[in-house]
Amino acid sequence: MRTSAVYRILRDRNISIGLAAVAFSLAVSLVGIALTPFDPLSIRGPALRPPSDRNLLGTDDLGRDVLAMLSRGTLVSLFIGVVAALVTSAVGILLGIVAGVYGGYVDFAVMRAVEFLLSMPSLVLALILVALLRPSVWNIILVLAVTGWPGITRVVRGYVLQVMSSGYIEAAKALGADAKYIVLRHLVPVSFPVALASIVSSIRSAVLLEAGLSFLGLGDPSTVSLGTVLFYARRAAALASGAWWTFIPAGLMIATIVFGLTMISIGIERYSSAR
């Protein structure tokens, strides 16, 4: 029963393409790390050397190995994306359930906040928050969570409202279950799959937003993410010297990850609506 469900999900064209794309980027990153077993910020050759057998993806303006930075950067971007999405979905699901279960003023307040944040450009909010906080990996994750939860809350709240009037919740109430029991035992478990498509697409936005912040030089200065690689490329005016290898591979890597996540979330959405 369980394996057949997994099998059906994997047979969905969008989901399999998406998983393949994410797996590909992960594989490139791991192979890249294996090929460059040294500090990615150390100097490995002359400045702006084109790709060769000495530096497979060339060097940047400071003589650092682009492949070394790219492969670590991919892992960092994925890590930030996934952790941010987990925090975001925890907050989003919780608030969605609270709004759906308690209704009234609580619901009104949560939903106005949701509408407000959804209509604001998340980039502007993220930029202002990053400006006020110190740039670090955890602050970036916090900012991503603050801008990302409303989408999930809206989906979960809608579902909770629908489920609250269904038979099994009525039955639980009739058996004397309190609100806490219903939330923990029934609503939290059902909300996760319902929100799964939004959670995957929140990883997508987190990866993109983190890359953007790092590209502007507002990322964690002590780690290299894919956005940081592009930030270095631009700062060094690598474009003017024709050094395409400093920014083309990193951009394609972001695109591969984001494309994969987009496909997975479309597939999940279709799968759950077809069910």
Next chain:
Amino acid sequence: MRFFEYLASKLAYVFLTILVACVAAFFVFRLLPGDPTLSMLDPRLDPEARREILRTFGLDRPLPEQFALYLVNLLRGELGYSFSYIGTKVTELVLGPRLFNTVVLMSLSIAISAVVGTVLGLVAGWRAGTALDRLLTGFLYLLFSLPVFWIALVIQFYLGYVLGVLPISGTTSYHGTEVDPWLYLLDYLRHLAAPMLTVSIFLIPGYYIYIRNTVAALGNEDFVFALKAYGLPEWRILRNILRHVLIHTVSITANYSPLLVTGAVFTETVFGWNGIGRLLYESILKSDYPVLQGVFLLTITVVVVANLVADIAYYFIDPRIKRGVGL
């Protein structure tokens, strides 16, 4: 529902949102850590200098008093002075030529993307499942996955450096020199081309995906079958579908409208386009809180007004609202 009733309910929401936003704009900037004086002077200087600055900007007063002063000033349209452009009012920076440059860039880009995205989506959705649809949809999803700043870098690299057909950076090549207005306009448009292309490429997929899926779903609706059975020519059926689709085009545009003032942070930064997005970025680097606050309030105003305009547009496009059925 009568129009004025409808309008009044929407206006009430507008005022509530703006009020909440003004309060939020005050407390977010006051309560989060960060010392604005650090960006203005060397911390090793005499602490008296720091106190002097705090006094000048009224930052030494108690919080409730600052808040009252802030509200009174807001009502007078006064947003204070920039921390980094010493002696320049925030309103001058935010509502000046930068706003003009950004609105020019964004409104043209949004218009281009709305037309291109809607037309492509209509074509692909009407032919859903064909090779053409698969090809277009796959390609547009690929575009949808590209970070906008990378699109900007690639366009700048290719058109600016490799081909050398467009200026690489800036809003104009003439700085303070007298020049024939036509030449100036031509130069401005040449600088506009690359950022406009970037933003359009970034926005087209959003329109396309939504419109394509809507049209593909409409293809199975009873009314389309009825029209087909009636023997109506294809373009007449498409005209009917277009009426449905335009509602979505308007609502996507309304969703994009906050971008009208701040949507081009990356594009403006890469191309050195002198707009609000770049001002926002520079203010962050310089911890220029009054300007950040000004940009934030401007963004919210635009969001709210755009939603109001969209709601009014729905009222006239969608007959269901007039009859009070709701969407």
